[in-house]
Amino acid sequence: xxxxxxxxxxxxxxxxxxxxxxxxxxxxxxxxxxxxxxxxxxxxxxxxxxxxxxxxxxxxxxxxxxxxxxxxxxxxxxxxxxxxxxxxxxxxxxxxxxxxxxxxxxxxxxxxxxxxxxxxxxxxxxxxxxxxxxxxxxxxxxxxxxxxxxxxxxxxxxxxxxxxxxxxxxxxxxxxxxxxxxxxxxxxxxxxxxxxxxxxxxxxxxxxxxxxxxxxxxxxxxxxxxxxxxxxxxxxxxxxxxxxxxxxxxxxxxxxxxxxxxxxxxxxxxxxxxxxxxxxxxxxxxxxxxxxxxxxxxxxxxxxxxxxxxxxxxxxxxxxxxxxxxxxxxxxxxxxxxxxxxxxxxxxxxxxxxxxxxx
Amino acid sequence: xxxxxxxxxxxxxxxxxxxxxxxxxxxxxxxxxxxxxxxxxxxxxxxxxxxxxxxxxxxxxxxxxxxxxxxxxxxxxxxxxxxxxxxxxxxxxxxxxxxxxxxxxxxxxxxxxxxxxxxxxxxxxxxxxxxxxxxxxxxxxxxxxxxxxxxxxxxxxxxxxxxxxxxxxxxxxx
Amino acid sequence: xxxxxxxxxxxxxxxxxxxxxxxxxxxxxxxxxxxxxxxxxxxxxxxxxxxxxxxxxxxxxxxxxxxxxxxxxxxxxxxxxxxxxxxxxxxxxxxxxxxxxxxxxxxxxxxxxxxxxxxxxxxxxxxxxxxxxxxxxxxxxxxxxxxxxxxxxxxxxxxxxxxxxxx
Numbered sequence: 001x002x003x004x005x006x007x008x009x010x011x012x013x014x015x016x017x018x019x020x021x022x023x024x025x026x027x028x029x030x031x032x033x034x035x036x037x038x039x040x041x042x043x044x045x046x047x048x049x050x051x052x053x054x055x056x057x058x059x060x061x062x063x064x065x066x067x068x069x070x071x072x073x074x075x076x077x078x079x080x081x082x083x084x085x086x087x088x089x090x091x092x093x094x095x096x097x098x099x100x101x102x103x104x105x106x107x108x109x110x111x112x113x114x115x116x117x118x119x120x121x122x123x124x125x126x127x128x129x130x131x132x133x134x135x136x137x138x139x140x141x142x143x144x145x146x147x148x149x150x151x152x153x154x155x156x157x158x159x160x161x162x163x164x165x166x167x168x169x170x171x172x173x174x175x176x177x178x179x180x181x182x183x184x185x186x187x188x189x190x191x192x193x194x195x196x197x198x199x200x201x202x203x204x205x206x207x208x209x210x211x212x213x214x215x216x217x218x219x220x221x222x223x224x225x226x227x228x229x230x231x232x233x234x235x236x237x238x239x240x241x242x243x244x245x246x247x248x249x250x251x252x253x254x255x256x257x258x259x260x261x262x263x264x265x266x267x268x269x270x271x272x273x274x275x276x277x278x279x280x281x282x283x284x285x286x287x288x289x290x291x292x293x294x295x296x297x298x299x300x301x302x303x304x305x306x307x308x309x310x311x312x313x314x315x316x317x318x319x320x321x322x323x324x325x326x327x328x329x330x331x332x333x334x335x336x337x338x339x340x341x342x343x344x345x346x347x348x349x350x351x352x353x354x355x356x357x358x359x
Numbered sequence: 360x361x362x363x364x365x366x367x368x369x370x371x372x373x374x375x376x377x378x379x380x381x382x383x384x385x386x387x388x389x390x391x392x393x394x395x396x397x398x399x400x401x402x403x404x405x406x407x408x409x410x411x412x413x414x415x416x417x418x419x420x421x422x423x424x425x426x427x428x429x430x431x432x433x434x435x436x437x438x439x440x441x442x443x444x445x446x447x448x449x450x451x452x453x454x455x456x457x458x459x460x461x462x463x464x465x466x467x468x469x470x471x472x473x474x475x476x477x478x479x480x481x482x483x484x485x486x487x488x489x490x491x492x493x494x495x496x497x498x499x500x501x502x503x504x505x506x507x508x509x510x511x512x513x514x515x516x517x518x519x520x521x522x523x524x525x526x527x528x529x530x531x532x533x
Numbered sequence: 534x535x536x537x538x539x540x541x542x543x544x545x546x547x548x549x550x551x552x553x554x555x556x557x558x559x560x561x562x563x564x565x566x567x568x569x570x571x572x573x574x575x576x577x578x579x580x581x582x583x584x585x586x587x588x589x590x591x592x593x594x595x596x597x598x599x600x601x602x603x604x605x606x607x608x609x610x611x612x613x614x615x616x617x618x619x620x621x622x623x624x625x626x627x628x629x630x631x632x633x634x635x636x637x638x639x640x641x642x643x644x645x646x647x648x649x650x651x652x653x654x655x656x657x658x659x660x661x662x663x664x665x666x667x668x669x670x671x672x673x674x675x676x677x678x679x680x681x682x683x684x685x686x687x688x689x690x691x692x693x694x695x696x697x698x699x700x
């Protein structure tokens with residue numbers, strides 16, 4: 001028997017998350033321009049709508065109206081599907097990110113996540129690794145040496161940093177003992193020495209730094225944006241792309257950024273957890289309990305997730321307008337000679353600490 | 360590469376501390392920032408003073424840019440044909456048309472209503488899309504009839520609108 | 534029922550993508566269709582109740598190996614060389630017949646699978662915990678030996694590179 005209410009609820013949830021994701025992508029492009037402008041003592045786009053808030057709409061309209069050019073010598077089929085391969089995984093990965101605790105509403109339990117997947121973290125890795133194909137295939141299909149070089153750089157960069165990223169999260173998995181992102185977020189509500197919230201960043205500081213650096217490399221953001229290094233490769237893998245095809249690459253990059261931020265928050269900053277906040281209200285050891293309504297708690301949790309993710313999105317932009325780009329040999333040296341040994345060291349340290357029951 | 364490798368001290372070698380310092384610089388600019396940009400259609404430049412003065416004003420305090428600044432006196436903007444009283448100074452000698460390196464000026468003479476002059480221009484057209492604002496026409500004019508104003512906002516929806524006629528060029532001299 | 538249909542459809546698609554990977558003229562198409570095949574394989578794992586294996590399949594094969602393949606193909610621009618024309622020799626015909634035989638056999642095996650009830654797996658079968666227990670407790674010696682074989686492979690690669698540099 002199909003429970004139609006559940007189906008309806010899930011559909012609504014998927015729609016809400018999807019629309020929220022797309023809106024965030026749109027406004028992230030706007031925020032990028034505005035933040036970069038402010039950091040460089042400029043003003044940024046402020047013409048379309050109040051404070052330029054309708055700029056993403058204008059951008060979207062512009063992308064649609066632009067001429068869609070396919071180079072004559074390009075591989076038509078791969079050239080067309082590459083932007084799709086780039087954007088779909090970026091959207092799919094968000095499905096397992098929990099953005100709130102289970103909500104009890106009229107005798108019904110509502111999971112505030114689209115899919116409660118038992119191997120959620122591996123799912124994110126698997127799907128994210130699909131996204132890189134869009135870049136590689138697009139770069140190759142354009143039949144342009146700059147695009148090809150961009151795609152190749154992206155491939156080698158991705159392989160190098162996926163390893164250090166995997167090593168970094170092994171520490172988290174050892175501490176929390178689960179692959180399920182919902183449970184990882186849930187366990188971070190626990191208290192350490194009965195006082196400090198057991199957030200991933202406090203339990204795994206070294207792992208967090210490795211993960212953060214690797215995430216920047218995986219999302220092709222500055223200082224690791226070598227696949228689209230303007231000064232060397234014209235436009236990198238999307239040199240030949242125009243119109244909506246280019247927009248898809250662009251949106252894919254930003255959606256990947258959002259997922260990356262959400263993942264950082266879920267793994268290392270307690271996900272939707274607010275310190276000391278439980279289902280019944282604030283529970284502070286030795287001070288007592290402050291009761292709160294259930295819906296208020298849920299709203300605070302979702303808000304906490306949004307604020308934390310927003311901070312990391314800002315951090316992405318912040319870093320972009322602060323640091324210069326790495327040289328390619330520096331990039332690979334950092335990945336293989338620094339981050340991977342550090343990741344292994346982190347696993348060893350974590351193992352020792354778990355053995356002596358410190359964590 | 361290897362021979363001129365710089366020795367880093369520990370703080371620089373770890374790199375993360377230096378990154379944090381860099382992030383500090385950018386966030387400072389994010390929150391505390393000077394206003395350099397001129398919001399063009401709302402805040403316009405007025406034209407007073409000479410180049411040195413303008414530069415001084417801009418250097419001293421960019422804050423007050425919008426109130427005080429100013430393009431120089433010798434700025435070469437849109438052309439003007441000077442008119443004394445009722446009558447234009449131009450005698451349609453075609454000196455400016457000849458000297459113009461870009462063929463931006465077109466003159467068609469007619470008999471002048473003024474008894475002191477033989478000719479005056481029936482059509483005097485300056486094509487601003489061709490003009491490079493070099494000012495040769497001003498130099499060449501024997502009657503000091505053509506001059507350049509400080510009007511710089513040369514915008515039009517269509518090209519013909521930028522081919523300006525005698526009427527629009529008229530400027531009365533007090 | 535619906536999972537059976539999905540399983541059959543995926544299996545057929547999987548075989549088709551692998552066949553295309555063999556016969557495709559361009560190496561890039563070949564590699565990409567292999568990627569699709571890996572992905573479909575992981576989908577089969579999901580249908581069989583082994584999500585951990587599915588995720589690892591995609592991460593290792595699609596995320597690492599296939600990118601490496603594509604990297605090499607693009608780096609050396611293998612696509613420019615004309616692919617060898619397919620010649621239908623006796624051996625080709627025989628191999629196609631063998632493929633047919635495999636298909637028929639697998640069809641009967643698939644029928645066997647379909648007869649099983651949908652919950653034919655043990656609870657926790659294919660989960661990360663189960664695989665971990667099996668690999669690191671019951672079969673730890675073969676597991677470690679396999680890692681030594683990989684290590685030998687790494688040494689071999691390094692030796693190759695070293696030699697070329699010296700000459």
